[in-house]
Amino acid sequence: MTNSMPNPSARKLAYQALYDVLEKGAYANITLQHILKTYPLINEEVHLLTELTYGVLRRYNYLIWIISRISKVTVNKLHPSVRILICLGLYQLIYLTRIPESAAVNECVKIAKKVTHRGNVGFINGILRNYLRQKEEIVMPSRENAPLLHDSLYWNEPEWLVQRWQEEFGKDMTTRIFDSFNEIPRFVIRVNTLKITADQMIEKLEASHIAVQKSPFADDALVITDGIHNIWKFVAEGLGYVQSISSMIPARVLDPQPGERILDMCAAPGSKTTQLAALMKNKGSIDAWDLYPHKISLLKKNAEKLGITIIHPGARDSSLPFPALKGTYDKVLLDAPCSGLGVLGHKLEIRWRRTVEGLDDFPPLQRKLLDCAADYVKRGGVLVYSTCTLNSSENEGQISDFLKRHPDFHPSDFMLQGYRHSRNGMVTLLPFEMNSDGFFIARLEKE
Numbered sequence: 001m002t003n004s005m006p007n008p009s010a011r012k013l014a015y016q017a018l019y020d021v022l023e024k025g026a027y028a029n030i031t032l033q034h035i036l037k038t039y040p041l042i043n044e045e046v047h048l049l050t051e052l053t054y055g056v057l058r059r060y061n062y063l064i065w066i067i068s069r070i071s072k073v074t075v076n077k078l079h080p081s082v083r084i085l086i087c088l089g090l091y092q093l094i095y096l097t098r099i100p101e102s103a104a105v106n107e108c109v110k111i112a113k114k115v116t117h118r119g120n121v122g123f124i125n126g127i128l129r130n131y132l133r134q135k136e137e138i139v140m141p142s143r144e145n146a147p148l149l150h151d152s153l154y155w156n157e158p159e160w161l162v163q164r165w166q167e168e169f170g171k172d173m174t175t176r177i178f179d180s181f182n183e184i185p186r187f188v189i190r191v192n193t194l195k196i197t198a199d200q201m202i203e204k205l206e207a208s209h210i211a212v213q214k215s216p217f218a219d220d221a222l223v224i225t226d227g228i229h230n231i232w233k234f235v236a237e238g239l240g241y242v243q244s245i246s247s248m249i250p251a252r253v254l255d256p257q258p259g260e261r262i263l264d265m266c267a268a269p270g271s272k273t274t275q276l277a278a279l280m281k282n283k284g285s286i287d288a289w290d291l292y293p294h295k296i297s298l299l300k301k302n303a304e305k306l307g308i309t310i311i312h313p314g315a316r317d318s319s320l321p322f323p324a325l326k327g328t329y330d331k332v333l334l335d336a337p338c339s340g341l342g343v344l345g346h347k348l349e350i351r352w353r354r355t356v357e358g359l360d361d362f363p364p365l366q367r368k369l370l371d372c373a374a375d376y377v378k379r380g381g382v383l384v385y386s387t388c389t390l391n392s393s394e395n396e397g398q399i400s401d402f403l404k405r406h407p408d409f410h411p412s413d414f415m416l417q418g419y420r421h422s423r424n425g426m427v428t429l430l431p432f433e434m435n436s437d438g439f440f441i442a443r444l445e446k447e
Contacts, residue, residue, distance in 0.1 A: 007039045007040070007041060007045075008039065009045075009107070010041065010045040010046075010048040010049040010052065011048070011052065011088065011107050011108070011111060012111050012114075013035050013039065013041075013049050014048075014049050014052035014053045014056075014088060015084060015085060015088055015111050015115070016035075017031045017032060017035060017049070017053045018052075018053060018056055018057070018084045018087070018088065019080065019081065019084055021053075021057065021349050022060075022080065022084060022349070022352070023080045023084075025353075026349075027347070027349065028053060028054065028057060028347070028348060028349055029346070029347070031053075032049070032050060032053060035049070036049075043229060046229065051096070052088060052091065052092070054348060055091050055095060055096075056084075056087050056088060056091050057348035057349060057351075057352075058156060058182060058348055059091060059094075059095070059156055060087065060156060060348075060351075060352060061152060061153055061156040061157070061158075061351075062140075062153050062154075062156055063086075063087040063090050063091060064083075064087070065140075065153055066090055066131065066138060067083070067086055067087070067090070067127065069134075069138050070127055070130050070131055070134065070138075071127055073123075079116065079120060081112075081115050081116045081120070082112075082116060082120050082123060082124060085108050085111060085112050085115075085116075085124050086108075086124055086127050086128065088108055088111075089104055089105060089108035089124070089128045090128070090131060092104035092108075093105075093128065093131060093132065093135075101132060104128070105125065105128045105129065105132075108124060108128065109121060109124060109125050112124045112125075140153055140154070141153070148162060148163060151166075155178040155179075155181070155182060156182065156351070157178055157181075157344070157351055158351060158352075158354075160355070160356045161341070161351075161354075161356075162174070162178075164356070165177065165178075165390075168392070173430075176430070176432050177390070177430060177431060177432065177438070179432070180345060180430075180431040180432035180435070181344045181345040181431060182345070183345065183435075185244075185345050185346040185436075186223050186224075186225075186435055186436070187223070187224045187228050187231075187242070188215070188221055188222065188223050188224070188242070188243065188244055188245055188436070189221075189222050189224065189231065189234075189235070189240035189241060189242055189243070190218075190220050190221055190222075190240060190241045190242075190243045190248055190271075190275060191220040191221075191222060191239070191240055192238055192239055192240055192241060192274075192278060192306050192307070193220055193278050194277070194278050194281070194282055194306065194307050194308065195238060195239055195306070195307055196239050198214065198219060198220055198222065201222065201234075201239060201240065202214075202222065204234065204239070205222070205224075205227075205231070205234070208227070208230045208233075208234075209227050209230060210224060210226065210227035210228075210230050210231060211224070211225040211226035211227055212224055212225065213225060215245055215418075216417070216418035217245050217248075217249075217416070217417055217418045217419060217434055218245060218248050218249075218252065218417060219417075220248075220278070221243075221245050221248055222240070236305075238305040238306045238307055241271060241274060241275075241302070241306065243271045243275070244346075244436050244437050245434050245435075245436040246342070246388070246429050246431075246434055246436040246437040246438070246439040247271060247272065247388070247436075247437065247439070248272075248275060249386075249416065249429065249439060249441055250272060250333060250335055250384055250386035250439070250441050251272045251275040251276050251279060251333065252279070252416075252417070253384050253386075253414050253416075253441050253443050254276070254331050254333050254382060254384040254443075255279075255331075255382075255414075256276050256279050256280050256284070256286075256330075256331055257280065257284075257330075258280045258281045258283035258284055259280075259283055259284045260280065260284045260285075260330040260331060261284060261285045261287075261328065261329050261330050262276055262280070262284065262285065262286045262287070262329060262330065262331050262332070262333070263286075263287045263289070263325075263328075263329045263331075263332045263333070263373075263376055264276065264286060264287070264288045264289070264332075264333045264335075265289055265318040265332065265333065265334045265335075265369060265372070265373060266289070266290060266318060266334065266335050266336060266337060266369070267288035267289055267290050267299055267313065268288075268290035268292070268295030268296060268298060268299045269295060269298045269299055269302060270288065270298070270299035270302040270303060270311075270313075272333060272335055273286060273288045273299060273303070273311055274302055274303055274306050274308055274311070276333065277303070277306075277308040277310055277311055278306075278308075280310065282307075282308055282309060282310055283310065284310055285310055285312065286310055286311045286312065287312050287314065287329075288311050288312065288313045288314070289313075289314055289315075289316040289318050290313070290315065290316075290318075291315065291316070291317055291318070292315065293315045296313045296314065296315045299311070299313045300313050318334075318369055318372060319365060319368040319369050319372065320372070321371075321372050321375060322372070322376075323375075325375075325376050326375045326376065327375070327376070327377070327378050327379065328376055328378070329376050329377060329378060329381060330378055330381050330382070331377070331381055331382045331383075331384070332373050332376050332377050332381070332382070332383045332384070333384050333386075334369055334370065334373045334383065334384070334385050334386070335386045335387070336362075336365075336366045336369055336370075336385065336386070336387050336394075337362065337365060337366070338362055338366070338387035338388060338389040338391070338394050339354055339358070339359050339362050339389045339391050339394060340354070340388055340389055341354070341389040341390050341391055341438070342387070342388045342389050342390050342429075342431065342437050342438025342439055342440075343388045343437045343438070345431060345437065346437070359391055359393070359394075362389075362391075362394050363393055363394055363397075363398060366387075366394060366398050367398065367401070367402075370385060370398065370402050371402075371405070371406075373385075374402070374406045374408075374409065374446075377446045378446065379446055379447065380445070380446060380447075381445070381446050382412065382443065382444070382445055382446075383409065383443075383444045383445075383446070384441065384442070384443050384444075385398070385399065385402075385441075385442045385444070386439060386440060386441045386442070387439070387440045388437055388438065388439055388440075389438070389440065390428065390430070390438045390440070394440075395426075395428065395440035395442075396426060396428075396440075399411075399425075399426060399442045399444075402444075403444075408446055408447045409444045409445065409446055409447070410425075410444065410445055410447065411424045411425025411426065411442070411443070411444060411445075412425050412443045412444060412445040413425055413443070414427075414443050419433070419434070422441075422443065425442055425443045425444060426440070426441070426442045426443075427440070427441050427442075428440050429441070
């Protein structure tokens with residue numbers, strides 16, 4: 001018996017995705033992947049779903065501010081369903097000019113009737129129609145009169161982060177960083193060179209009507225500019241792996257060689273681990289650890305799909321020392337848990353979850369991980385430490401303290417393809433420099 005129930009609309013699915021992300025702590029990319037696997041949507045619906053979900057998350061600060069200008073009920077007293085549905089309607093009214101205003105309002109009201117009570121339905125309808133009547137009068141505060149509020153609303157970033165980076169990087173650099181975060185992220189795949197060359201992959205993609213460009217920063221990185229919906233069959237065959245260009249840099253800096261013994265301390269889901277194996281031509285040995293068994297299971301599946309046999313995954317708390325492995329590894333990669341302030345362009349939910357107080361949670365764990373990592377490196381071996389944040393206390397400050405505790409290590413400079421040279425063994429990749437994520441990489445050698 002077949003299921004004759006129609007798929008939920010793109011707007012209804014976007015509402016559910018936003019509710020899961022904003023209220024249940026879900027990740028937007030994983031939530032959308034799950035929805036797209038569950039419901040066979042046509043291309044137009046897929047586009048609208050992703051546009052609405054990422055669009056609301058990218059403009060959330062400004063949308064909430066507009067609600068505060070119209071609503072007599074304070075925003076923090078609104079039920080989450082009401083707040084999210086109003087944001088969904090406002091986003092369509094403000095940014096999706098091809099959608100008729102009546103459709104934007106009526107469709108949100110239709111969803112409201114299914115997910116909340118009658119009083120809230122009328123409230124949502126009233127707020128959206130009030131916006132249409134008052135929109136010419138709703139003007140963002142000027143930078144001259146309220147600079148911090150203006151910048152926070154303009155970039156849709158929390159005020160504390162705007163202020164922090166303007167003080168640390170200067171206003172011009174902060175502008176470039178936040179502007180980059182508000183561009184649509186580029187879709188990049190890493191070619192699995194164990195199965196296919198980059199040129200062969202380009203031929204296959206173009207034959208499937210996928211527009212592709214080579215990246216100047218990595219020979220095996222391909223930027224997909226059109227036809228993304230056709231890419232998944234190649235990923236499923238293990239010919240490529242979706243991964244940002246910045247994320248590909250730490251493994252290249254580690255420079256693993258065939259036959260070496262490598263440790264990846266925080267490995268799941270395996271993007272860098274499987275890249276290490278490809279760079280090693282699937283010869284040698286890679287121990288790959290992660291805290292959670294279900295993530296280790298995912299890493300195993302990814303390695304199998306890519307045809308990799310040298311990875312040995314294990315569920316382990318990498319912050320706890322393992323003396324039996326002291327001095328065992330030629331090279332160690334520590335891509336450490338961090339505040340994620342370099343990936344605000346595609347992990348939009350981090351903007352609204354991270355707090356200035358919460359930044360203090362990460363350095364103590366990173367310190368423990370680094371101290372364990374130092375023990376595992378052979379004499380003459382290499383340790384690469386990386387994060388996807390732009391927080392100096394997790395990056396340069398962490399390495400400075402490490403070198404004081406471990407005088408047997410010294411910085412080892414490196415050159416990034418198509419980019420620039422490191423300084424004191426460290427590089428901070430700003431998001432606009434590679435049109436990718438912000439990353440920090442440090443390379444250290446053991447005497």
